[in-house]
Amino acid sequence: MTDQAVDSGGRAGATPGQFCGRQRELASLRADIERAGLDTIAGRKAPRARVLLIAGRPGSGRTALAERLIARIAPDYPDGLLRARLTEPTGRRIPTEETARDLLDTLGVAGPPGADADELSHLVRKAFTGRRAILLLDDAADAEHVDPLLPDTPDCLVVAVSGGPLTGIPDVRPCTVGGMDPKAAIELLTAYAGSVRVTVDPQAAESVAEECGGQPAALVLVGGWLASRPSLSVADATRRLRALPDDGEGPPGASRPLARAFRLVYDSLPAGPARLLRLLHLAPAGIAGAHTASAIGGCSLAQARESLETFVALGLLHPAGDRYRVPGALAPLLRTYSDSADKPEEVRLARARMLERAVRRLHACRAVAEPGEPSSGEILDAIPAGLRFPDAAAAAEWLRTRQGSLLAAVRAAVADGELDTLARRLVSALVRALAAHRGTEAAAPELYALHRMVLSVAERRQLHREIAAALLNLADLDARTGRTQEALARYRAALDAGRAARDPYATGRAMESVGGAYQELGDWNRAADWYGRALVERQIRGERADEARLYGRLGTVHTYAGRYGEALRHWRASVAGHRRLGDLAAQARALSEAARVQEYAGRPQESLRTCQEAVEWARRADDLRLQAALQLRLADTWERLGDPAAARLHRGTAERMLAELPEPPAAAAPLPTAGAGGPVRTDLGARIETEDPKKRKEQPRRRKTEEMAGAVRGAGPQGGDPGDSPGARGAGGLRETGGTPRETPRGTPSTAGEEGRRGGSACEIRSVVAED
Numbered sequence: 001m002t003d004q005a006v007d008s009g010g011r012a013g014a015t016p017g018q019f020c021g022r023q024r025e026l027a028s029l030r031a032d033i034e035r036a037g038l039d040t041i042a043g044r045k046a047p048r049a050r051v052l053l054i055a056g057r058p059g060s061g062r063t064a065l066a067e068r069l070i071a072r073i074a075p076d077y078p079d080g081l082l083r084a085r086l087t088e089p090t091g092r093r094i095p096t097e098e099t100a101r102d103l104l105d106t107l108g109v110a111g112p113p114g115a116d117a118d119e120l121s122h123l124v125r126k127a128f129t130g131r132r133a134i135l136l137l138d139d140a141a142d143a144e145h146v147d148p149l150l151p152d153t154p155d156c157l158v159v160a161v162s163g164g165p166l167t168g169i170p171d172v173r174p175c176t177v178g179g180m181d182p183k184a185a186i187e188l189l190t191a192y193a194g195s196v197r198v199t200v201d202p203q204a205a206e207s208v209a210e211e212c213g214g215q216p217a218a219l220v221l222v223g224g225w226l227a228s229r230p231s232l233s234v235a236d237a238t239r240r241l242r243a244l245p246d247d248g249e250g251p252p253g254a255s256r257p258l259a260r261a262f263r264l265v266y267d268s269l270p271a272g273p274a275r276l277l278r279l280l281h282l283a284p285a286g287i288a289g290a291h292t293a294s295a296i297g298g299c300s301l302a303q304a305r306e307s308l309e310t311f312v313a314l315g316l317l318h319p320a321g322d323r324y325r326v327p328g329a330l331a332p333l334l335r336t337y338s339d340s341a342d343k344p345e346e347v348r349l350a351r352a353r354m355l356e357r358a359v360r361r362l363h364a365c366r367a368v369a370e371p372g373e374p375s376s377g378e379i380l381d382a383i384p385a386g387l388r389f390p391d392a393a394a395a396a397e398w399l400r401t402r403q404g405s406l407l408a409a410v411r412a413a414v415a416d417g418e419l420d421t422l423a424r425r426l427v428s429a430l431v432r433a434l435a436a437h438r439g440t441e442a443a444a445p446e447l448y449a450l451h452r453m454v455l456s457v458a459e460r461r462q463l464h465r466e467i468a469a470a471l472l473n474l475a476d477l478d479a480r481t482g483r484t485q486e487a488l489a490r491y492r493a494a495l496d497a498g499r500a501a502r503d504p505y506a507t508g509r510a511m512e513s514v515g516g517a518y519q520e521l522g523d524w525n526r527a528a529d530w531y532g533r534a535l536v537e538r539q540i541r542g543e544r545a546d547e548a549r550l551y552g553r554l555g556t557v558h559t560y561a562g563r564y565g566e567a568l569r570h571w572r573a574s575v576a577g578h579r580r581l582g583d584l585a586a587q588a589r590a591l592s593e594a595a596r597v598q599e600y601a602g603r604p605q606e607s608l609r610t611c612q613e614a615v616e617w618a619r620r621a622d623d624l625r626l627q628a629a630l631q632l633r634l635a636d637t638w639e640r641l642g643d644p645a646a647a648r649l650h651r652g653t654a655e656r657m658l659a660e661l662p663e664p665p666a667a668a669a670p671l672p673t674a675g676a677g678g679p680v681r682t683d684l685g686a687r688i689e690t691e692d693p694k695k696r697k698e699q700p701r702r703r704k705t706e707e708m709a710g711a712v713r714g715a716g717p718q719g720g721d722p723g724d725s726p727g728a729r730g731a732g733g734l735r736e737t738g739g740t741p742r743e744t745p746r747g748t749p750s751t752a753g754e755e756g757r758r759g760g761s762a763c764e765i766r767s768v769v770a771e772d
Helices: 024-033 062-076 096-105 117-127 143-149 184-193 195-200 202-211 216-227 234-243 256-267 271-282 292-296 301-313 332-342 344-369 372-380 392-416 418-438 442-459 462-480 484-500 502-522 524-541 542-558 566-579 584-598 604-620 625-638 644-660 699-712
Strands: 050-055 081-085 132-140 159-163 174-176 318-320 323-325 731-736 740-743
Touching: 024 050, 024 062, 024 132, 024 174, 062 159, 062 625, 062 699, 081 096, 096 117, 096 132, 096 143, 117 143, 132 143, 143 159, 195 202, 195 392, 202 216, 216 234, 216 256, 216 740, 271 292, 271 301, 271 344, 292 301, 292 344, 301 323, 323 442, 323 644, 344 392, 344 418, 344 644, 372 644, 392 418, 392 442, 392 566, 442 462, 462 484, 462 502, 484 699, 502 524, 524 542, 542 566, 542 584, 542 604, 566 584, 584 604, 584 625, 604 625, 625 644
Parallel strands: 050 159, 050 174, 081 132, 132 159
Antiparallel strands: 318 323, 731 740
C-alpha cells in the first residue's frame, strides 16, 4: 500500500480542505476496524482496544492519512480524540511517563508527582474505562513504546503511526504507505502550484511527481516553490530538480526525493531567512513562535514573522495556532544543513539567546501575576514592552500553551551541558511562574520533573549546595504523596550534600526532615533523635524561633510514644521560647498542646488551667480564630470533667466568635517546596473522641462547629499535633478511652519535610535558583 493522504487545507497556494488520494488505504483501514479479531474468532471478548497501524517513512503522509481516517470515523467514538506524539523532531524518544501524564491531563485525571511509568500508564488505562474514544499515537518507535498506553477496553480504538511494524502487539495488520499514485500526486502538486501550469504541461507534472517519488512532503515543497515563482513553469521545476547534485540518500530519517526537494527550496532563500531556517532545529519540541524565531535568528520580531510566513507558504513549516511546527520529516535536514554551515559557537549563541528570551518572558509572566510583590514592578520595568503581558489572564494562557515547549527547552539545555547556568536560571523562572499562576499543588508534577533536572545539572557540576536543595525539593514532594521511604533516602542524601557544602541551613533542614520522615513511619525514637540533632544545630546558630518550634516537634513525638513527662517538658520549653520572642499566638498554641498532653496523662484539672492560660494569651494576641478553637478545647475538657453546663457555655462562646469571622477564601493547601516543608498541622479544635454513648448524639453539631473553626491548621509553630490524629482522624494515633490514652492503628499527620512557618517559593534555597 502507499502512504499518506495529504490534507492541504489552510496552506498558502492549496485548496482548503482538499485531500488527495489514499482511497485504497482508507478503505483497507475501515475494513480492518470491522474485521473480527483473533479473540472474537476464538469466542473470547477482546481484552484491549483494537490497534490500527499506519507504517511509513517520515514525509510519506502517514500522519495525514491517520487524521483523515479519524475524521471519517469520529462520529462512532463520542468520547472524542486524544493525541500523543511519541518522538520529538530531534529524534528524542519521549518517555512513557511524560506521554501518560499528558494524556491524564487531557482526561482530567491527576497524576501523582514523581510516579513512574508503570503507575501512570495504569492510570491512563483505568481512565479509558467506560469511554469510547480514539487514541492517536504518532511517530511510535516500537511496540514497547505503544503497549503500555493501550486502553484495557475494546470500545476504544488506537491509531498508531510508526516507521515499521509493531512486533509484539498481537492482531495488528500494518497499512504500509509509500509514494502516491501519479494521479493523486499531480492533484496534490496542482493544489499548491495552481492548475494552469499543470494543465498546460501535464507531462512535466508527471516528471515532477516521478522526481519526488510520489512523496507528499516533497511534492508540497516543490509546489510551494512554484507558487512563489509564478513566472516559472512546471518544466522549470523538473530541470532544477534534475540539475541538483546527487547527495546520495540524504541524512538518516529523510528520503532522497525529500532531500532534493528541500535543497531546491533552501537554495532559493536569501542568506538571512536561510540561516533562520537552519537554526529552527533548536526550537523546543519543534514548535517556534515569533519570539523564539527572533531570538534564534538574532533578528527583529517583524523580520521573524515575515520569514515564518514565507516558510509556511513554501511548505517548510506548518501553522500551529499562533506558532509554527517544524515537520518531523524536515528536522533531520535542518540539523544536517546547520552542522555544515553554522559554527558550533554560533549555534550555542543562538540557543543561549533563545533560553534568555524564555527566562525574561517567564519573569514577566510571574511579575504580572504578583502585582503586590515589591519586586514585580522592578522586574517589569527592566523588561522591554514587547516581552510583557497585558494582564495576568494573558500571561496564564501563554504559560499554559507554552508549558510543553518550555519543559522541552529545559530538557534540551540540561542535556546539552554547555549552558548549565542558563538552564538553572530557566528552571528557576519556570518554577516561580508555575507557582504564581497554578499554585505549587497543581504544578507539583512539573515541579518534580524540574527539580530532577536541576539535580542532574548539580551532580554533573559537583555543586553540593544545589544537590542538597534539589534533593530536599524532591523529598518534600515524595513525602507529600506518601512515598515516605523514598523521601527518607533523599533527605539523608541531602544531609550528606549539605555537609559537603558546609551549608548550615541545608544541614539543619535535612536533619529536621529526616526526623519528620521517621515520625511519619512511626519510629518515635529515631524521630526524637533527629529532631534533637536539628535542635542543637539551631541553638548553635542562635535561631530562637526555630528552636522553639523544634521543642514542639520533640513534644509531639514524645506524646506519640507515650512519654508524657518528656513531652510536657519540651512543650513548656517551646512556650518559654515563644514568650522570649514575644510571639503571643505561638505561645498560646504551645500552651494548648501542653494542656493536651496533661489531659493524656490523666491530669484534667491541670489541663484546664493550662488551657485557660492559653485562652488569655490568645486574647492578648487578638487572634479571634485561635480563641474560638481554644474555647472548643475548654468545652471538651469541661465535658470530660462532668460539667456539661460549662461545656455549653464555652461552645456557645466559640460559635459567637466564629460568627464574627469573615469567610476564609478557598485555596488549595500549599505543597512542600524548596525553602520549607509543608505547613504543620496544629488542630487546637480537634476533638478527642470518647466512648461515652451519652455524648455521641451531640457530636455532629460539635463537628460542624469545629470544622468552621479551622482550628488553626497549618498556622502553628510547634511542628506537629499529637491531637491531629487522636480522634481528629478516624485512622488512629493516640485515642482516649475512659481517660487513658492508648495506641490505635497509626495514622499520623504527614510531617516529613515540614518546617513550620518557614514558608517560601520552590526556589527559596539560594542554591536552587543560582542567578548569575
